[in-house]
Amino acid sequence: MSVMMPKPSQAILDRRAAIVTALRAIVPGEGVVDAANEMRVFESDGLTAYRQMPLVVVLPETVDQVARVLKYCHAEEIPVVPRGSGTSLSGGALPLEDGVLLVLSKFNRILEIDYDNRCAVVQPGVTNLGITKAVEGQGFYYAPDPSSQIACSIGGNVAENSGGVHCLKYGLTANNVIGVELVTIEGEVMRLGGKHLDSEGYDLLGLMTGSEGLLGVVTEVTVRILQSPETARAVLLGFPTSEQAGECVAAIIAKGIIPGGMEMMDRLAINAAEDFVHAGYPRDVEALLIVELDGPGAEVDHLLVEVEAIAKANGAVTAKVSQSEEERTAFWAGRKAAFPAVGRISPDYYCMDGTIPRKQLPRVLAGMKALSEKYDLRVANVFHAGDGNLHPLILYDANKEGELYRAEEFGNDILRLCVEVGGVLTGEHGVGVEKRDLMPEMFSEDDLKHQQRVKCAFDDKHLLNPGKMFPVLHRCAELGRMHVHKGQVAFPDLPRF
């Protein structure tokens, strides 16, 4: 592990037995897990390179239990790490040696489905796909679809502001959640938003979404559900160069077309996927686009003709439109299996998640090629082309001395490149522990201080998920000071932009 976590408090470690007893008084029976062999399953999340056994695991079943656990931890100054299904790719649910791991998996009920107001009220442990499964009988679905959707929880989606292939047209989690119930570290239960569209006062719901478990514990979520599109068809477009594929993406959008999904894969990813699932991808192209159009049949038919014409004009050498639902699913099967497919051609891979302005794709791909040579590691690329979200997969072998370190350095350089061209460190996987120390690449000291002031408003003792997101933890008292000297606010020489 190359990331330093906050030094565990010896005082807390010494009190472990008493803490377990106190927690058992709040959550009875098997809801408190303290045996090493039973806690082992929780020592890591989707970022498996990082492991840490928690102090103790608590699995509450009621909001009241959550509130009492948090109130107790607040009073005793014990850190708390919230966890949903543990699928975070950035180490967001990595336990702390001196911290309670608060697992919300028993909050797994769908509380209400309200078709007339097109929303569902669910507990945070319900899976993303579970929501769609519950409403699809009536022709509805929940739009954000991270690739882990069969396992990831909606509470985790709120914490990470999860995306998926449909975000370009349908938005991220933040655009599809209209209300939450949350419990603060002090044990206060509050509601933000509801079934109405605008939340009152400050947009605390907007701040909570994507806050990576640092601001509060979500115990109920109200999501928008949408009527499923009447039809959906996909077209596979192959290009001799990634530049042409990139230009095709820009031209489609310039024409006013917002596809339901628009994904790009490079040659290495195409061939790995084709070997794995035989999706029918062309093997002799440098870039493959999957463009999915959804909506009323008349619209989809109309736009398919337009998209094919745009693709031809931009140099597409293959164009294949799905002729059946089976074929459309097959087109996607290759893309959705891209990660495990790459896993078959390399002992290990490291998945990155930068976002760039789309037009910078050729520059970033060229940069990645140079870095690949520098670090002597291969990289396969899958790309949410419509919104500029890159997922480079760095291929390495953890059993070879130094390769994991090289892979991480390679990844960091890719993210620096993303920031350099006007992009960001993470599009949908979150900062967590993984990108925490890269935050200064994107943000100045003052930028980060203002982010931490949000933290101070919610959790001034830094007890919720410490060690994630922020590279340096400033004490809230220190952040709160205002330096007024001789009638002037003292500020260092800040750059003026």
Add this chain to the structure above:
Amino acid sequence: MSKTKSASQSDEQVLRPETPGDLRDIVAAAVSQEAPLVVEGSGSKRGLGRPVQAARTLSLAGMTGVTLYEPEELVLSARTGTPLAVIERLLDDNNQRLEFEPMDYGPLHGLEPGQGTLGGVIACNLAGPRRLKQGAARDHILGVHAVSGRAEMFKSGGRVVKNVTGYDLSKGLTGSYGTLAVLTDVTIKVLPKTETETTLVLRGLDDDAAAGAMAAAMGSSAEASGAAHLPAYVAGRVADGALGKDAATLIRLEGFGPSVKARAAYLGAALAKVAPLETLEAEASRAVWRDVRDVRPFVDGTTKPVWRLSVMPTRGHEIVMSLRMQTGIDAYYDWQGGLVWMRLEGEPDAALVRETIARFGGGHATLVRASDSVRTATEVFQPQPGPLAALSRRLKEQFDPMGVLNPGKMG
């Protein structure tokens, strides 16, 4: 930096910075002198929120200009004092638009339309009828640069759509009415204009039947981008009376020509069973929705109280019906009934309005038009429960510990 005296309010000093650095210095001076500021763009939304007690005004009117516009990347950045009209014209020239369809409070407050700034749109989290399908300003903000009440410059977000790097402060500042920080630059997502639109108009439905028809339309696969109901009195007061006087329930369909045609046929066939059906095409449709958006039916040259209710869509008309037992009301519904515009004949009884909302599924009410004295004496924004109010207060203290930015505007 220019300092001028406003003609209309001669005792008030207006500070008009031209750069973020100047703006920061003004906030720094306000902090050290403990002299709060009214923060505004063009001042077109002064009538919104509680009147701010401050001797000096920080005007963003001198901070203008589009700093980045890349239509093919669907992104635009501009200084916050840039007139919205300038942005909308630029987008229109490129066949694009602000998808959230920001409304214009000007006419309701007795001003000319089209006076607002981009910063004002973001600071007040404006939206229009399309909110129902495509969200509000907060759903389209990508990044901000700002100066907090600590006189420190900071940024958040970026210029790309998918970004989860750090807290979404851009959303946190959207809709904060300039009380946490002064926005200097914003980056927003823009989208292509739709090719055409058609509005289906159901005639003569009462509020209850209209609520059912709107729920059915929005629950269909017709992808409606607007659902509003104008009761009889209100219907005659949009688009210069083009709708006539009968109650009108409006369902808007936007998109590519063949798609709109197919959806209008499909949805129209279903709705025609409910009530007599008319259609409005293209410009006629746009004119009606513009007036629905800008609360034209209540633009009457008075300061009679107008409330904006954000509630559960299916309960909006029940709230109005319940309030009608107590007081004289004109009302109409947007967002499938989830947005209620309500004009009261008498003094606003804020407690009554809010108790009624609480009894019908929750939501909140904002007094968006009233005289200064009424807005000073009334809780303009919905009061929050204790713990939530305390959290909001802590956030304000973190960003503006001396309370120099728009003090009291939201409270």
